[in-house]
Amino acid sequence: MYVIYINDRPLVLREAGTPGPYGDTAPDTHLVARYSGKRKSLLNYADTLEKGSQKVSSVELLTDDLAGLWDDFQSHYKWVEAAGGLVTHTGHGKQLFIFRRGYWDLPKGKLDAGEDRAAAALREVREETGLEDVTLGERLPTTFHTYRTKKHRILKPTYWFRMTTAQDDLVPETGEGIERAEWRTVASVLAADDPLYENLRALLLRA
Known part of the structure; x- marks a missing residue:
């Protein structure tokens, strides 16, 4: 699992089926989604956190290939x-x-x-x-x-x-x-x- 802070807000990358950092305590503004495999979609999540949206305070992306997701994320930076x-x-x-x-x-x-x-x-x-x-x-x-x-x-x-x-x-x-x-x-x-x-x-x- 990787936790990256974007504008002081967490983006969590984790393998599906493994425990997340929030459990049942996640706020309503916490977004959980499955990574589509499209690298450009990662910038949408990053930009949402960077802009400080009141509707989304944190994002958690699930994948079956954590190493691949991490590589895709790093490719933008x-x-x-x-x-x-x-x-x-x-x-x-x-x-x-x-x-x-x-x-x-x-x-x-x-x-x-x-x-x-x-x-x-x-x-x-x-x-x-x-x-x-x-x-x-x-x-x-x-x-x-x-x-x-x-x-x-x-x-x-x-x-x-x-x-x-x-x-x-x-x-x-x-x-x-x-x-x-x-x-x-x-x-x-x-x-x-x-x-x-x-x-x-x-x-x-x-x-």
Whole structure:
């Protein structure tokens, strides 16, 4: 199963007969359809979510060939990889969050040419928060979201890793639009009525 966030709304691609993410809790604005096999139809669903239709808040596409559906979906997009980290302080046990462009987020950024995912995640955490002594941990689920440039539709996978540090002081990278870097608990962030990207919320619920 793949979950791609388009304008902060989920598009779910899953194999027919497998459990979906919503069960009986899906809202009335959740659309479930079977993939027709026509690649262009995927853009119709993507555009509906991108435009923020009040009638459709999420879409779930079913198929007997998930790999084929995933390939068809990717064919419409330029692939841009990113990596980041969920950093836990080994002393007080809180996690590191940044506030950027009006949303709480985790430190992350694009991979440099030839850079592996773990190295990119560590680099981005260090650059965006001022931490120097950071230890890499296990992989977390990958998130996917889309956006547009003037020339391309972009599909951005972000590879997440757990990390730990004993450092306290944080220095947000203001040149990247980061206004604050703070130690908070995942539970407090999820419970607060603060702006949070939905793909990040889904990641934190599983972390």
